[in-house]
Amino acid sequence: MEIGLFHSVQWPEGSSQSDRYRQALRQACHADELGFDSVWLTEHHFSRHGIVSDSLAVLAHLAARTEHVRLGTAVSVLPLHNPLRLAETAATVDQLSGGRLELGVGRGYQVGEFTGFGIDIAEKKERFDEAIEVLYRAWTSDAPFTHEGRYFRYEDAAPQPRPLQVPPPIWVATDSPDGLASCARHDWGVLLPQGTSLDVTATQLHRYHDALSAHGRGVADARVYLARAAHVAPTDDQAWNEAEGPYRSFLSYADKLRRGLKPGAAESGRSPFDMNADLRASALFGSPESVIAGLSKIHDLGIDRVMLFVHMGELPHDKIMDSLTLFAREVLPVVHRL
Amino acid sequence: MEIGLFHSVQWPEGSSQSDRYRQALRQACHADELGFDSVWLTEHHFSRHGIVSDSLAVLAHLAARTEHVRLGTAVSVLPLHNPLRLAETAATVDQLSGGRLELGVGRGYQVGEFTGFGIDIAEKKERFDEAIEVLYRAWTSDAPFTHEGRYFRYEDAAPQPRPLQVPPPIWVATDSPDGLASCARHDWGVLLPQGTSLDVTATQLHRYHDALSAHGRGVADARVYLARAAHVAPTDDQAWNEAEGPYRSFLSYADKLRRGLKPGAAESGRSPFDMNADLRASALFGSPESVIAGLSKIHDLGIDRVMLFVHMGELPHDKIMDSLTLFAREVLPVVHRL
Numbered sequence: 305m306e307i308g309l310f311h312s313v314q315w316p317e318g319s320s321q322s323d324r325y326r327q328a329l330r331q332a333c334h335a336d337e338l339g340f341d342s343v344w345l346t347e348h349h350f351s352r353h354g355i356v357s358d359s360l361a362v363l364a365h366l367a368a369r370t371e372h373v374r375l376g377t378a379v380s381v382l383p384l385h386n387p388l389r390l391a392e393t394a395a396t397v398d399q400l401s402g403g404r405l406e407l408g409v410g411r412g413y414q415v416g417e418f419t420g421f422g423i424d425i426a427e428k429k430e431r432f433d434e435a436i437e438v439l440y441r442a443w444t445s446d447a448p449f450t451h452e453g454r455y456f457r458y459e460d461a462a463p464q465p466r467p468l469q470v471p472p473p474i475w476v477a478t479d480s481p482d483g484l485a486s487c488a489r490h491d492w493g494v495l496l497p498q499g500t501s502l503d504v505t506a507t508q509l510h511r512y513h514d515a516l517s518a519h520g521r522g523v524a525d526a527r528v529y530l531a532r533a534a535h536v537a538p539t540d541d542q543a544w545n546e547a548e549g550p551y552r553s554f555l556s557y558a559d560k561l562r563r564g565l566k567p568g569a570a571e572s573g574r575s576p577f578d579m580n581a582d583l584r585a586s587a588l589f590g591s592p593e594s595v596i597a598g599l600s601k602i603h604d605l606g607i608d609r610v611m612l613f614v615h616m617g618e619l620p621h622d623k624i625m626d627s628l629t630l631f632a633r634e635v636l637p638v639v640h641r642l
Numbered sequence: 643m644e645i646g647l648f649h650s651v652q653w654p655e656g657s658s659q660s661d662r663y664r665q666a667l668r669q670a671c672h673a674d675e676l677g678f679d680s681v682w683l684t685e686h687h688f689s690r691h692g693i694v695s696d697s698l699a700v701l702a703h704l705a706a707r708t709e710h711v712r713l714g715t716a717v718s719v720l721p722l723h724n725p726l727r728l729a730e731t732a733a734t735v736d737q738l739s740g741g742r743l744e745l746g747v748g749r750g751y752q753v754g755e756f757t758g759f760g761i762d763i764a765e766k767k768e769r770f771d772e773a774i775e776v777l778y779r780a781w782t783s784d785a786p787f788t789h790e791g792r793y794f795r796y797e798d799a800a801p802q803p804r805p806l807q808v809p810p811p812i813w814v815a816t817d818s819p820d821g822l823a824s825c826a827r828h829d830w831g832v833l834l835p836q837g838t839s840l841d842v843t844a845t846q847l848h849r850y851h852d853a854l855s856a857h858g859r860g861v862a863d864a865r866v867y868l869a870r871a872a873h874v875a876p877t878d879d880q881a882w883n884e885a886e887g888p889y890r891s892f893l894s895y896a897d898k899l900r901r902g903l904k905p906g907a908a909e910s911g912r913s914p915f916d917m918n919a920d921l922r923a924s925a926l927f928g929s930p931e932s933v934i935a936g937l938s939k940i941h942d943l944g945i946d947r948v949m950l951f952v953h954m955g956e957l958p959h960d961k962i963m964d965s966l967t968l969f970a971r972e973v974l975p976v977v978h979r980l
Contacts, residue, residue, distance in 0.1 A: 468660065
């Protein structure tokens with residue numbers, strides 16, 4: 305299996321943003337040094353939930369501080385971007401990292417992020433589709449290109465720099481039949497969310513496999529990265545005691561943002577988090593043995609890439625570093641061989 | 643005096659973008675190690691003239707690879723940006739660099755950059771003014787803010803992260819009476835261009851001093867960073883032989899871009915480069931002694947910050963590195979004391 309970090313910088317009340325950035329980046333570098341395979345950064349705006357608003361700029365920074373890890377976004381919220389600029393920036397990160405970029409993209413779900421940018425959340429699907437078309441043209445056109453879209457118009461654009469990977473790998477956060485069909489058709493990877501039970505994950509995976517076979521591909525063509533909350537400690541009890549409270553706080557704040565912080569605001573629809581999910585059936589909290597068992601179950605489903613959500617706002621930095629160290633010593637050598 | 647680099651990544655025919663990025667970044671790190679004071683990056687789009695399209699992402703990268711230099715943009719082309727995103731990204735770089743950001747901004751002058759992004763170059767002044775207003779509100783508002791502008795609308799935006807410097811220092815590329823009056827009024831620094839003779843620079847400086855006194859400030863309040871092409875070698879002859887050709891190629895390509903690469907395209911107006919300027923009266927090419935003399939003349943005018951344009955597309959990397967090394971050994975200790 306391939307194991308990465310699904311990483312963010314959270315900003316709990318009373319904490320310093322500089323401290324939070326410093327710690328989260330140190331955790332990412334630690335993961336690189338320990339032999340993890342990837343670091344994926346979220347993009348969020350206007351709240352304590354995640355204060356990485358320009359995830360590609362932070363990946364440009366990590367490109368200098370890491371050597372091995374693939375550097376991903378999970379996700380770049382396409383409807384909030386000018387896609388030509390995003391294409392340029394993604395190519396820049398690909399250059400700066402020696403071709404280590406993985407571009408995860410999504411449609412977004414937090415109402416406040418859309419109103420903040422003055423964008424109607426009802427446009428998110430159309431904006432997403434236009435953006436992804438522009439990304440591909442920007443990365444793969446040999447000559448200056450012109451685009452007349454609904455939201456963007458470009459004339460004779462020849463974006464520089466060129467990406468090293470042509471095109472950089474795309475991953476889409478989706479589990480809808482439509483979204484999975486697009487992934488199957490275009491050979492985009494699929495990002496599946498944390499906070500769901502493995503039963504739900506299995507359903508999502510089957511839906512993706514169906515989409516693949518509808519497009520003449522097989523299960524062997526599937527590319528899935530599953531996100532899971534994770535925390536390792538010497539015993540199950542210690543791991544749960546340390547991580548459960550901070551993770552529940554994170555989930556409940558995320559759900560509030562989905563509903564909008566202002567009372568009466570329109571909901572944005574479905575959250576990636578299932579607030580009723582049994583944490584015991586979704587989170588990888590426990591001793592190394594328990595977490596190996598949890599990852600093996602995921603592997604048995606047919607998923608061989610998992611990104612770990614380890615940076616929960618209220619969990620102290622040293623606990624996260626210890627968890628990563630223990631994971632790398634006891635879990636990684638075993639699951640890397642799965 | 644303070645001495646920085648006015649830096650870009652050029653992409654001459656036949657060269658590899660990866661090589662060019664690697665070399666230009668190595669030059670910037672070399673300057674940091676040698677005791678230069680700052681590195682400023684240009685932003686350009688769609689041409690060989692400069693393949694840094696996201697200068698702040700590259701500064702985020704350099705924040706990890708440098709320790710001392712101030713990290714500037716020279717300039718961020720404001721009319722081409724969504725200013726709320728730019729505010730977030732600038733704050734991110736300020737965090738990642740421990741408060742080393744200097745944000746140079748300008749209105750832009752290359753027609754092709756505007757048409758590429760589907761933006762009417764005639765709007766550049768209004769877009770610039772709106773953008774700078776948004777930047778300040780984004781950096782300094784304690785509460786979520788709403789903005790109803792001509793080009794952008796934001797509602798309840800509380801951009802994160804916050805900058806470390808509140809606000810980050812602003813520098814404006816301008817020499818018009820209007821532009822200089824704004825700089826004097828708002829205490830923004832002034833970026834003066836390379837490629838002009840010192841007589842022209844003196845005129846620009848007097849105009850700025852007039853603007854300062856019209857706003858109740860004195861010459862001591864002036865903040866000017868002057869750009870100059872520079873190349874040092876053991877002898878004047880060697881320096882001119884190495885640098886003159888590459889610099890003339892650079893200037894002539896820049897002038898072509900101002901006019902638009904397509905025949906018949908509307909000109910964008912004034913270029914920052916004076917194609918008729920006598921290079922002997924503007925470029926700092928020469929032996930260490932000659933360059934010290936040139937910098938002393940600039941200092942005598944009342945300018946104590948100079949950013950050196952050393953990365954000319956056709957000038958080989960090792961010549962640039964040698965020039966920086968020699969500059970740091972022979973020139974920097976002298977002019978730092980001026």
